[in-house]
Structure formats: C-alpha cells, structure tokens
Amino acid sequence: MSTAAAAVPSTPAADDAKRPGRAKMEVRALSAAFGSNQVVRAIDLDIEARRVLAIIGPSGCGKSTFVRCLNRMHEITLGATVTGQVLLDGEDLYGRGVDPVLLRRRVGMVFQKPNPFPTMSIKENVLAGLRLTGTLGGTDAARVVESALTSAALWDEVKDRLDAPGGSLSGGQQQRLCIARALAVEPEVLLMDEPCSALDPIATARIEDLIHVLRERYTIVIVTHNMQQAARASDTTAFFLHGELVECSPTERLFTHPRDRRTEDYITGKFG
Amino acid sequence: MVRHTDREYEGELRELNDRILKMAGRVEAMVSRSVRALVERDPDLARATILLDESVNADEVEIDEQCQSILARRQPLAGDLRFISCALKMVTDLERIGDIAVNLCERAIELAREPALTPIAELGQMALLVQEMLKEVADAFTARAADRARAVIRRDDMVDELYHGALRTMLSLMSQDPRALQRGIHTLAVAKFLERIGDHATNLAEEVVYLVDGKDIRHAGKRAAPPGV
Numbered sequence: 001m002s003t004a005a006a007a008v009p010s011t012p013a014a015d016d017a018k019r020p021g022r023a024k025m026e027v028r029a030l031s032a033a034f035g036s037n038q039v040v041r042a043i044d045l046d047i048e049a050r051r052v053l054a055i056i057g058p059s060g061c062g063k064s065t066f067v068r069c070l071n072r073m074h075e076i077t078l079g080a081t082v083t084g085q086v087l088l089d090g091e092d093l094y095g096r097g098v099d100p101v102l103l104r105r106r107v108g109m110v111f112q113k114p115n116p117f118p119t120m121s122i123k124e125n126v127l128a129g130l131r132l133t134g135t136l137g138g139t140d141a142a143r144v145v146e147s148a149l150t151s152a153a154l155w156d157e158v159k160d161r162l163d164a165p166g167g168s169l170s171g172g173q174q175q176r177l178c179i180a181r182a183l184a185v186e187p188e189v190l191l192m193d194e195p196c197s198a199l200d201p202i203a204t205a206r207i208e209d210l211i212h213v214l215r216e217r218y219t220i221v222i223v224t225h226n227m228q229q230a231a232r233a234s235d236t237t238a239f240f241l242h243g244e245l246v247e248c249s250p251t252e253r254l255f256t257h258p259r260d261r262r263t264e265d266y267i268t269g270k271f272g
Numbered sequence: 273m274v275r276h277t278d279r280e281y282e283g284e285l286r287e288l289n290d291r292i293l294k295m296a297g298r299v300e301a302m303v304s305r306s307v308r309a310l311v312e313r314d315p316d317l318a319r320a321t322i323l324l325d326e327s328v329n330a331d332e333v334e335i336d337e338q339c340q341s342i343l344a345r346r347q348p349l350a351g352d353l354r355f356i357s358c359a360l361k362m363v364t365d366l367e368r369i370g371d372i373a374v375n376l377c378e379r380a381i382e383l384a385r386e387p388a389l390t391p392i393a394e395l396g397q398m399a400l401l402v403q404e405m406l407k408e409v410a411d412a413f414t415a416r417a418a419d420r421a422r423a424v425i426r427r428d429d430m431v432d433e434l435y436h437g438a439l440r441t442m443l444s445l446m447s448q449d450p451r452a453l454q455r456g457i458h459t460l461a462v463a464k465f466l467e468r469i470g471d472h473a474t475n476l477a478e479e480v481v482y483l484v485d486g487k488d489i490r491h492a493g494k495r496a497a498p499p500g501v
Binding site: 227228231254255256257258263264265267268269270 | 274275276277278281347348349350351352353354486
C-alpha cells in the first residue's frame with residue numbers, strides 16, 4: 001500500500017509552488033452522461049494551480065457532474081459514462097492504470113451537506129481518509145490531526161474535545177471537519193460542491209475565509225449557486241448552461257462585464 | 273428585450289433610469305434658461321431659473337438613496353452593477369451642471385445692470401454646443417449608445433478651442449476699453465462656466481461608455497503615458 005501511495009506525488013505545493021496560475025488540470029472535450037442523458041457537453045477548460053475557480057450556473061446545468069468528473073466520482077453512479085480527457089499535471093486521469101482511489105487522494109472533495117461520520121470521533125473523522133487508503137502507516141496521527149484541523153480553521157474550537165463525536169459539532173464546524181478530513185490526505189486539488197449551501201452566513205464567511213487561506217497551497221474548484229459567493233471567493237469563474245461552458249473569465253470581469261449575453265442574463269437574474 | 277425575472281427589481285431599475293432622465297431634463301432646461309437670461313438680459317428669468325436648482329439637488333439626494341438601496345438589497349451584477357455605479361456618478365455631474373447654471377444666472381443678473389457688451393461670437397457658439405452635448409448625452413444614455421457618447425466627448429475639444437478664442441477676444445476688448453472691465457470679468461466667468469459644462473457633459477459621456485461597453489475611458493491619454501512622463 002505504502003509503495004502505491006509513494007508513486008503519487010504527495011506534497012501538494014512542491015511542484016507548483018513557484019508557478020501559481022499555470023494549468024494544474026486541463027479538461028479536454030469532456031462529456032458526461034447518465035445513460036442516454038448527456039449532462040456535460042464537450043468542455044474545454046484549464047484549471048490554474050493555486051487559484052480558486054468558481055463554477056456557476058442554473059440547476060441541472062451539469063456543474064456538479066463536471067466537478068465529479070475531475071476526481072472520477074461521476075463514474076461511481078450506475079449507468080454514468082465519461083468521454084474526453086482530464087489531465088492532472090499533464091497526466092490523463094482516465095488513462096489506463098490510474099487508480100481512482102489514489103487519484104482521489106490528490107483531488108479531494110467536500111460536499112454540499114456536511115457528512116462527517118456522526119458517531120466517529122472528531123480525531124478519527126480527520127484520519128478516516130488515511131485509514132481508508134491504508135496510508136496512515138507510521139505517520140504521527142496526532143500531528144496529522146492537528147495540522148489538518150488547523151488548516152481547516154477548526155483546531156482552536158475542538159482541540160479539547162478531539163474524542164467527541166463528529167455529529168456533536170455545529171453544521172459549520174462539521175463542514176470544516178469535512179474539509180480537515182479532505183486535507184489530511186494532503187491533496188493537490190480540492191473540489192467543493194456547494195460547500196456552504198447548508199450553512200448560515202457566519203459559518204459561510206468562515207469557509208470563505210478558509211478558502212482564501214487554502215488557495216495559497218491548493219488548487220480549488222468550488223461549485224456554487226450563490227453568485228455573490230463566487231464573486232467573493234474565486235479568482236476565475238466559469239458559467240455553465242445546459243451542460244456547456246458558456247464563459248470562463250477572471251471573476252471581476254465576469255461579474256462586471258461578462259463577454260456572453262447568456263452570462264449577463266443569468267447573473268443579473270433575467271432567466272425565466 | 274430580456275427582463276429581470278424579479279419584476280419588482282426590474283421596476284426599481286426602470287424607475288431609477290427614468291429619474292436620471294428627468295433630472296437630466298431639468299438640468300438641460302436650467303442651462304438653456306440661463307443662456308437665454310444672459311442673451312436676453314433678463315434678470316427675472318435668471319432668478320426664476322435659480323429656484324429650479326432646488327429640485328435638481330433633491331434629485332441628486334433621492335437618486336443616491338435609491339442606488340444605495342438597490343446596492344444593499346439586490347447586490348446588482350454585470351450590466352446592472354455598471355448601471356448603478358454609472359448612476360451614482362451621473363447624478364454628481366448633473367448636479368454640478370445645475371450649480372453652474374445657477375452661476376450663469378447670477379452673472380446674467382449682474383450683466384443686466386450694466387450696458388450691453390459687444391457680442392462675443394465664440395460665447396454664443398459655446399452655449400449652443402454645450403447644450404447640444406447635454407441633449408446628445410441624455411439621448412445616448414437612453415439608447416445605451418456608446419458611439420453617440422463618444423461623439424459627445426470629441427465635441428468637447430471644440431468647446432475648449434472656442435473658450436480659448438473667447439478669452440483672447442475678451443482680453444483684447446478689455447485692454448482697449450478699461451470701462452468694460454467689470455462686464456468683461458463677468459463675461460470671462462460666463463465663458464469659464466460654459467467650458468465647465470462641456471467638461472461635465474464629457475464626464476457624463478464617459479460614464480455612458482462605461483455603462484454600455486464596460487470600458488473605462490477616463491484619462492485614457494494620461495494612463496497610456498509611460499511612468500514618469
């Protein structure tokens with residue numbers, strides 16, 4: 001197990017530390033479907049290293065499916081298919097011999113609804129990813145827990161009750177616990193699918209503040225329904241519609257002067 | 273035209289648009305009346321025109337408030353955001369033009385007390401030109417026509433040229449006839465006020481270009497210059 005893990009570059013920022021802004025992931029002609037229902041259509045998109053990419057679009061536009069293709073979560077669903085390429089540091093995720101489980105260590109994910117293991121302790125929740133991939137090995141568990149919880153801006157709030165169940169935390173804390181769990185395996189890319197939609201404004205502000213800090217070390221893709229959140233938290237914003245990428249622009253540009261009329265209509269609320 | 277899904281929001285933006293146009297109309301009327309008061313040496317018209325400034329000031333405050341309210345409650349984006357930021361600037365320029373019309377009226381009252389001065393051709397042309405610019409920029413705003421707004425900006429060069437011509441003519445008149453000094457100074461101020469109206473009309477036009485094209489063309493020449501120049 002440990003040898004397989006060693007084949008995967010494990011330090012998130014080692015490679016791209018000096019080159020923020022280069023393409024960490026390159027998506028080429030990516031299409032995805034559930035059976036005959038095509039939900040993502042021929043997307044070409046570069047995801048820049050150590051930047052925050054927000055993906056916006058109406059319900060059913062394929063934005064969640066798109067990010068689930070970025071760590072091969074989409075194919076878990078029965079009848080789901082993917083065509084095209086997703087390159088991570090130039091290597092195709094869908095190439096032969098790529099282990100999806102190890103890939104998901106490099107490309108972590110945080111979901112809409114905070115989903116810690118409710119009866120498992122806070123500490124064990126953080127370590128769950130490492131235990132699942134059998135990569136905890138001889139590493140100092142206590143240090144991993146402290147480091148991940150600190151990175152997720154939760155350490156100070158839980159350091160005295162690491163053995164309390166994950167379910168005892170508030171919604172916002174649970175979401176940060178999930179972020180800590182994702183960070184514990186030292187991913188390079190963090191995918192966040194509507195991470196704040198179940199949170200109140202204060203908890204949302206904490207997550208957004210955290211995103212600003214995390215972007216120093218990780219490449220982040222955040223799917224959000226909340227346009228203001230995309231405007232606040234991201235460097236680049238992509239607008240999806242009917243499974244297609246309509247526009248991908250610097251966030252400030254997209255929200256003040258979008259290039260495409262459809263983007264303008266969507267973000268100003270002119271859709272029926 | 274595609275409308276906002278939220279009809280109340282759509283209504284608020286339309287109302288704001290209409291208010292700006294009404295304010296622009298009031299300001300245009302103030303300028304044309306102040307010019308007429310000068311030409312016809314009519315202090316009563318000048319005094320009546322000064323009173324109109326109150327409603328222009330009230331427009332400024334109300335439009336500002338409406339913009340703040342939309343910013344706070346609607347968090348406008350893209351074209352809507354440009355519209356609000358443009359509205360906030362436009363009302364400031366319009367209000368300043370209203371103040372300048374008041375200044376013109378005050379000079380009209382002073383000048384009416386004195387014997388008439390030889391007409392200065394450049395002044396008449398300036399007065400016509402800035403009124404046309406004001407009308408044209410309001411039309412460009414209504415039609416969301418950036419090209420028409422750009423045309424207004426180009427016309428300001430002519431206003432500046434006429435202004436310098438008027439200065440030269442006035443200086444020569446005043447040096448020839450010291451008794452005309454008092455009137456000359458008032459008339460010089462009138463020239464300066466008209467020139468300032470041209471500048472504010474240019475600002476308005478730049479705001480319309482930003483609203484329509486999303487391009488900030490203010491100080492374009494200066495910003496393009498290399499540092500240190």
